[in-house]
Amino acid sequence: MATADHQTERAFQKQPTVFLNKKSILQGKSKKNLRYVRNVGLGFKTPREAIDGTYIDKKCPFTGNVSIRGRILTGRVLKTKMMRTIVIRREYLHYVRKYCRFEKRHKNLSVHLSPCFRDVEIGDIVTVGECRPLSKTVKYNVLKVTKTSGSKKGFAKV
């Protein structure tokens, strides 16, 4: 298990609420890894990877400094090319009164993806919760990922 791999930046990555230098730790009788994990509420389970993992992400809803409040939305994953954030696509129907019919519309949303969600592929359904602005376009945070049915049988691209 790589424990030091998350120190990839020039500054030492740590959770600010965890004090790493207590005497009992320094003198060697080490407990299990000190980690701050929180329950985001609203019935969302915090993933095992968030509790056991060693990543440091201040924007993670489970191990970082963001609170989830406001709207909860769902969407389909469109792109996963950004670092720790993905683009989801939310589709909806708009009613046109003159023709008494619907038309399909969609909106893209940039959403922060915590490292505790591994193997998120495009096409997965994702539940996101509103949080404070994390960047110019990111105001939502991924809370739950449900894989698309049928993806289990498919072979991953090598």
Place this chain on the structure above:
Amino acid sequence: MCISRDKWHKRRATGGRMAVLRKKRKYELGRPPAHTKLGAKRIHTVRTMGGNKKYRALRQDHGNFSWGSEAITRKTRVIDVVYNPSNNEFVRTKTLVKSSIIQIDSTPFRQWYEAHYATPLGRKKGVKLSEEDEAVLNKVRSKKTQKKYDERKKQAKVEQALEEQFATGRVLAKISSRPGQCGRVDGYILEGKELEFYSRKLKSKKAK
């Protein structure tokens, strides 16, 4: 005040330009950075929004640093700026900013440690101690107080890397206050994993 922190000069998320609707407002203002240098204390106060004050430290040399594992804090002199994760320029010009790694004078911490645990810290082997140091370390005590000190000695171990720094008289610390905002250079002594991380960075820099 030509620096402004507005949003309407930026493009939209779609890439489109935003029409300029108004002039710059005072509440969007920004001020030039402090670039606090190492030197005799010089602090200017700034009147901010709402009539509040900010203390812009232009030069500082002392700070309040805490030794986390022992839970004590002492005022010490800042000696040198050694590493900055954001900008190497700050190391070269000896600029004090939050999260800079600096060297501080270790004597107040050593004095506290020797008085509290009655064991020497960072002393060279074989060098005779001066009279006052002898008095502190080997004070004649009553049985009861001696017992107290013996109990303390059980917890007195300091990690190897830190002890070596005490021997040289300079300890690595990290600034955790913002000198350009509060006028103070406060921080904490590096220990454990953090110390290991930054020592490695320093060594690789030196090796270059």
